[in-house]
Amino acid sequence: MITVVLADDEPLVRMGLGMVLGGSDDIDVIGQAGTGSEAVDLARRLRPDVVVMDIRMPGTDGVAATRQIVAAGLPSRVLVLTTFDLDEYAFAALQAGASGFLLKTSDPDRLVEAIRTIARGDAVVAPRVTRRLLDTFATQLHPAAPVQDPRVGKLTDREREILQQLATGRSNAEIAAQLYLSEYTVKAHVARVLSKLELRDRTQAAIFAIRAGLAD
Incomplete structure (x- = not known):
């Protein structure tokens, strides 16, 4: 229940x-x-x-x-x-x-x-809505200088790549096609990224990536 x-x-x-x-x-x-x-x-x-x-x-x-x-x-x-x-x-x-x-x-x-x-x-929040959110509030998301966060250091190169893809608002299927991975593998990577960055969902991950200067 x-x-x-x-x-x-x-x-x-x-x-x-x-x-x-x-x-x-x-x-x-x-x-x-x-x-x-x-x-x-x-x-x-x-x-x-x-x-x-x-x-x-x-x-x-x-x-x-x-x-x-x-x-x-x-x-x-x-x-x-x-x-x-x-x-x-x-x-x-x-x-x-x-x-x-x-x-x-x-x-x-x-x-x-x-x-x-x-x-x-x-x-x-659907991926397409995430894109609209990020586009609409881009000026609010971009700080004067990237926010230095030690949690970024926990990510592997592949996980950073996944995080950058999340910042575009792409779905797991779209990320899989972009990186030539299976959708199951992408889902596993997303889960690890959220866990390492102590975030609740992919929308927060997108915001984190932009504030950290990892994505436009």
């Missing part, structure tokens, strides 16, 4: 989300929060698998709440909700450690599948 906490400042939205998720026999909504601070508190106490987090809430917003949940080392993964595609707040939440974002206009089935995907440890 996947346990979920819903965080949204609009009660009707929480009710609607609860009804959608209630129709799935493998998802259990164990808490609801109306503010970001309440979401953090519930995440600490209930330790859900997934927190479905609204971005714009009074007081502690979804970005700050996401950052606090991730910084606390909680097992909960965050799926942020946004009204606008490529909303700068949604992007900030990804930087803060969210495992993906979804539009509030998405189909109910897509929300359910996104929660299942995140609970498995994957991200819900």
